[in-house]
Amino acid sequence: MNSNDLQGDLRNPLKRARGLGSAKEGTGHFIVQRVTAIALVFLSLYVVYLLLSLVGADYSSVRAAVASPFNAVLLIAFLIASFWHAKLGLQVVFEDYVHTGWLQVTIQLAIIFICVLAALASVFAVIRIAFGG
DSSP: OOHHHHHOOOSOHHHHHTTSOOSSSHHHHHHHHHHHHHHHHHHHHHHHHHHHHTTTOOHHHHHHHHHSHHHHHHHHHHHHHHHHHHHHHHHHHHHHHOOOHHHHHHHHHHHHHHHHHHHHHHHHHHHHHHTTO
16 A cells, blocks of 8 residues: 555545546447357358258359358358457457557557458458359
8 A cells, every 4th residue: 555545545436447448348349249159159050051061062062052142141141240259359368468558559450450351351252152253
């Protein structure tokens, strides 16, 4: 304890908490992470089923399966949910374990950049296959 603690702190609790982190985004982050996790349970089951049904199939059969609007939409939903969920999870890990300000910002930007780039490339691949490119 320092001498200020012994004399009593007349600041209100909000003033003492300022600078200790945001209390605005944690709940939203928690909810979105849980929603993507629940969505991924169902989407992963569907993707595994689709992949198992295509084992041994030739390229034209796989392309036809991916070209189906239903399959293409679910594959794209799976990809977007996967990369979004990964971004949220990695964000939390690095917020908890990296305490150097500039390094944390750099890592967070790299995570966003990599996840967005990978999601765009994956979605582009599904669209290209679906439209026969």
